[in-house]
Amino acid sequence: MLPQVLASGLSAGSIYALMALALVITYKTTEVPNFAQGDMAMVSAFIAYMFLTDFETGFIFAFGVALVFAFLLGVGFEGLLLRRMRKPTHLNLIIMTLGFTLALFGFAGWKWGADQRHFPFPISANEVIRFGSVSISTLSVATILIAGILMLLVFVFFRFTKLGVAMQATQQDPIAARINGVPARAVVGLTFGISSVIGTVAALLTAPLITLDPTLMWDALLKGFAAAVLGGLNTPVGAVLGGYLLGVIENLFGAYVSVEFKSVVAFLIIVIVLWFKPSGLFGRHHERKV
Amino acid sequence: MIEPTRDHYQDIRLFTARGSWIKLILLLVVLVSLPLLLPGYRVFTLNYMAVFVIVGLGMNVLVGYTGQVSLGHAGFLAIGAYTMVLLMTRLAVPFPLALVMAGFVSAFFGFLLGLPALRLAGPYLAIATLGFGLAVTQIIAHSALFGGHMGLVVPDATVGPFPLSGDVSKYYVIVGITFVLALGVRNLSVTRVGRAFRAISDSEIAAATMGVDVAYYKTLSFAVSAALTGVAGGLLALMTGFISPGVFTFTLSLMFLAMVVFGGLGSITGAVLGSIVMGYLNLEMDAFQELPVLGPALEGFSERFMSTVGLPNFGWVVTGMLIVFTILIEPRGLYGLWIRALDTTKRSKSTDADLSRSGPGAD
Amino acid sequence: MSFFAVDGLTMRFGGLTALDDVSFEVDRGMIFSIIGPNGSGKSTAFNCISGIYQPTAGKIYFEGEGISGLAPHHIARLGIARTFQNIELFSTETTIDNLMLGRHQHMHSGVWSGVAMLGRATSAAREETENRERVQWIIELLDLVRVRDRPVGELPYGTQKRVELARALAMEPKLLLVDEPSAGMNADERAEVAVRMRELRAELDVTILLIEHHVQLAIGLADRVLALNFGKPIAQGAPEEIRQHPEVIKAYLGDG
Ligand SMILES: Nc1ncnc2c1ncn2[C@@H]1O[C@H](COP(=O)(O)OP(=O)(O)O)[C@@H](O)[C@H]1O
Numbered sequence A: 001m002l003p004q005v006l007a008s009g010l011s012a013g014s015i016y017a018l019m020a021l022a023l024v025i026t027y028k029t030t031e032v033p034n035f036a037q038g039d040m041a042m043v044s045a046f047i048a049y050m051f052l053t054d055f056e057t058g059f060i061f062a063f064g065v066a067l068v069f070a071f072l073l074g075v076g077f078e079g080l081l082l083r084r085m086r087k088p089t090h091l092n093l094i095i096m097t098l099g100f101t102l103a104l105f106g107f108a109g110w111k112w113g114a115d116q117r118h119f120p121f122p123i124s125a126n127e128v129i130r131f132g133s134v135s136i137s138t139l140s141v142a143t144i145l146i147a148g149i150l151m152l153l154v155f156v157f158f159r160f161t162k163l164g165v166a167m168q169a170t171q172q173d174p175i176a177a178r179i180n181g182v183p184a185r186a187v188v189g190l191t192f193g194i195s196s197v198i199g200t201v202a203a204l205l206t207a208p209l210i211t212l213d214p215t216l217m218w219d220a221l222l223k224g225f226a227a228a229v230l231g232g233l234n235t236p237v238g239a240v241l242g243g244y245l246l247g248v249i250e251n252l253f254g255a256y257v258s259v260e261f262k263s264v265v266a267f268l269i270i271v272i273v274l275w276f277k278p279s280g281l282f283g284r285h286h287e288r289k290v
Numbered sequence B: 001m002i003e004p005t006r007d008h009y010q011d012i013r014l015f016t017a018r019g020s021w022i023k024l025i026l027l028l029v030v031l032v033s034l035p036l037l038l039p040g041y042r043v044f045t046l047n048y049m050a051v052f053v054i055v056g057l058g059m060n061v062l063v064g065y066t067g068q069v070s071l072g073h074a075g076f077l078a079i080g081a082y083t084m085v086l087l088m089t090r091l092a093v094p095f096p097l098a099l100v101m102a103g104f105v106s107a108f109f110g111f112l113l114g115l116p117a118l119r120l121a122g123p124y125l126a127i128a129t130l131g132f133g134l135a136v137t138q139i140i141a142h143s144a145l146f147g148g149h150m151g152l153v154v155p156d157a158t159v160g161p162f163p164l165s166g167d168v169s170k171y172y173v174i175v176g177i178t179f180v181l182a183l184g185v186r187n188l189s190v191t192r193v194g195r196a197f198r199a200i201s202d203s204e205i206a207a208a209t210m211g212v213d214v215a216y217y218k219t220l221s222f223a224v225s226a227a228l229t230g231v232a233g234g235l236l237a238l239m240t241g242f243i244s245p246g247v248f249t250f251t252l253s254l255m256f257l258a259m260v261v262f263g264g265l266g267s268i269t270g271a272v273l274g275s276i277v278m279g280y281l282n283l284e285m286d287a288f289q290e291l292p293v294l295g296p297a298l299e300g301f302s303e304r305f306m307s308t309v310g311l312p313n314f315g316w317v318v319t320g321m322l323i324v325f326t327i328l329i330e331p332r333g334l335y336g337l338w339i340r341a342l343d344t345t346k347r348s349k350s351t352d353a354d355l356s357r358s359g360p361g362a363d
Numbered sequence C: 001m002s003f004f005a006v007d008g009l010t011m012r013f014g015g016l017t018a019l020d021d022v023s024f025e026v027d028r029g030m031i032f033s034i035i036g037p038n039g040s041g042k043s044t045a046f047n048c049i050s051g052i053y054q055p056t057a058g059k060i061y062f063e064g065e066g067i068s069g070l071a072p073h074h075i076a077r078l079g080i081a082r083t084f085q086n087i088e089l090f091s092t093e094t095t096i097d098n099l100m101l102g103r104h105q106h107m108h109s110g111v112w113s114g115v116a117m118l119g120r121a122t123s124a125a126r127e128e129t130e131n132r133e134r135v136q137w138i139i140e141l142l143d144l145v146r147v148r149d150r151p152v153g154e155l156p157y158g159t160q161k162r163v164e165l166a167r168a169l170a171m172e173p174k175l176l177l178v179d180e181p182s183a184g185m186n187a188d189e190r191a192e193v194a195v196r197m198r199e200l201r202a203e204l205d206v207t208i209l210l211i212e213h214h215v216q217l218a219i220g221l222a223d224r225v226l227a228l229n230f231g232k233p234i235a236q237g238a239p240e241e242i243r244q245h246p247e248v249i250k251a252y253l254g255d256g
């Protein structure tokens, strides 16, 4: 039983880890918790759906279009809305992401209706692979692999490419980075684009598992945040670990305590972690200077 | 020296100018006669807007005054509604008492949710409230006690010997309570506790060095805000006659935030106006189609580019855009626009803006 | 036991030692100045005293009681008020409301009595009126009558500094910490600040701990002076001694 639970936990955790990573990389740059992350990904998934069903394109093309759209949506959201605020206080920034998410939610409902739709996907959620006593769907295996590879790519990008390193420098110290010739504004926009793409991959992996409708990413958004809080909102690696941890904890809870209240676990974890270690398990705390 | 006989009560009294009594009486006359003038089905809309106004007052205390974001107020609305209904059905508690209890129980949960707020700033708190709102509906939807997904029917309510049967009798109860609560929140805002709330959003550090126990007041503001929202929940149950978890969604919580942002954070008048507008919008999501010229145009547009079945969702787009543009153009919302308009008219009347040379006797 | 004492105060931020084993004592009724070049740890000392920072090591005593480790609001209630170098006002509130926040700890109305403030005779209304009357003289003393009902965010810098001082005075503190009252001011305004500080000491029963970047002003006002450099105490004593102290002269010459 336990290995089975761990396997499901890992698969769910992959989605949470992706969402957490997407949330954390923008949070690190701008200190904005992007509540629109989920719905940006949801709309992008609908774009893929539109290409697959209305225009009957192939999977690769449809997903490619969705990811490009996601990137532009992220860059646009930052450049056209967040950056143009008159009073970018923390409160106002949060509210802006909320307003945007509501508009996206409404847009999706307006365009595609609130019905639950079957999302075509090249990998089946019903086919099962067996590893000893553990049986796991091909979709779950694919989810674990794709998420793992993508996150690895993101870390390689930030650690080893010239652009990535420059971006990290800007995140840590915008003024110093500007002196070194890194245009801070471009970096912020790029960060939102990348994070939107990561979120969209999570959405494309979620849609075939459940069904596609405008509430697609609500749960994943909350879990992504819970994971990020668990690992530390400032620490990408921590947030990813938090995602896997949350997936496993949640499935353990579902298996041994109660299936109905599985979703409440995320909330409890947020509260408990914040109570005992407000900066997350792997994060550091900063003091304000006066 | 300068104003030896200043009456300091002037600062905090409700009616500063002579005309304000007349305004109040006018407002009361309008409120009392409104349901008699409007067609019956509109009274339901009015009740709905009044319930939103109460939530708006609560959101204003929390978000507007202390600057803490809540994305889970639909949860408090649910707690209030279910508390009242369960007390009435299971324990035969009379409606007025059950409504008061709805406020207290909700306040208690607000206090609990406020506890983590002791240690959490901005993003963390918003995340915790998001989780709270979703958890509440989850629990309700999966518990037999709460009627699960099917929901609960609200029993008939009476106030003393008077049955609250029609929308009109409910109107007087709901609007009466809304009026009293608005007055109470206004009084709170000009006295010690309200001032401490507002200080927290301006500067927590300064507030603390004035002796304000920031953690306590943050929690307290959660409790006050939740109490108001709980009462609103009870009244919502009263007016709709039926409650189910599907009512208390994440988007409703966002709507609650939208109304205080749109109206103007920190202003009671703003919160009331914003809530009236958004309450109407939320109930009449399809009202856009009935607009004279825009309605058909919108329908045509939907048919060509969007979808007609999805048209009711257009309201969410509008709500979201209202938030986005409020924050972009005037972060203080309707109230801020009003203040700006006043300022421009004042400035055109006098050019006395030199404040630095404030010599004695100048006033 | 002296009125106020700091013993071995040390504050580190990561690798940076902002305060290094600082000790001093202040008697009741004194004006005690802390001087030192920019970044020498003066404001950090205030932040430790008022409980905003938790010192890495050292003890702080007020009227014989240890206060290090207490929360800022507890320290405020003991009778310690302060101003901030970079003004921390409630900028959307009016001048009078800022001062009324200074009265917070002397008032008692809670949620219920606040909500029920329905007439002049109710307890919350009476408390409000009384306390507004009480701070009126501070408004007059610091020349704030004309801006009494103005949101302070829109006031000029110098006026904001006065409002902040007024707010601290409204707390009726026993110990007042003033951080750079003359920052950003010209010679005339600085002279005014000096007069005001003397006035306060003469008229109120308050002990003043003063941080001042402008050395002449700081030394001229003080009964006793502490000089810091890079977080280390380099001299302490009567104003005349400090003026001639070689270390102090060196620190300031080095500073530019
Ligand atoms: N919260 C903080 N985090 C990190 N460094 C700080 C903090 N507060 C002060 N410092 C550092 O401590 C040193 C002393 O600062 P401060 O006390 O403000 O100096 P002063 O008031 O004498 O000009 C400076 O180098 C400053 O950068």
Ligand SMILES: [Mg+2]
Pocket (backbone or CB within 6 Å): C042, C043, C044, C085
């Ligand atoms: Mg300083």
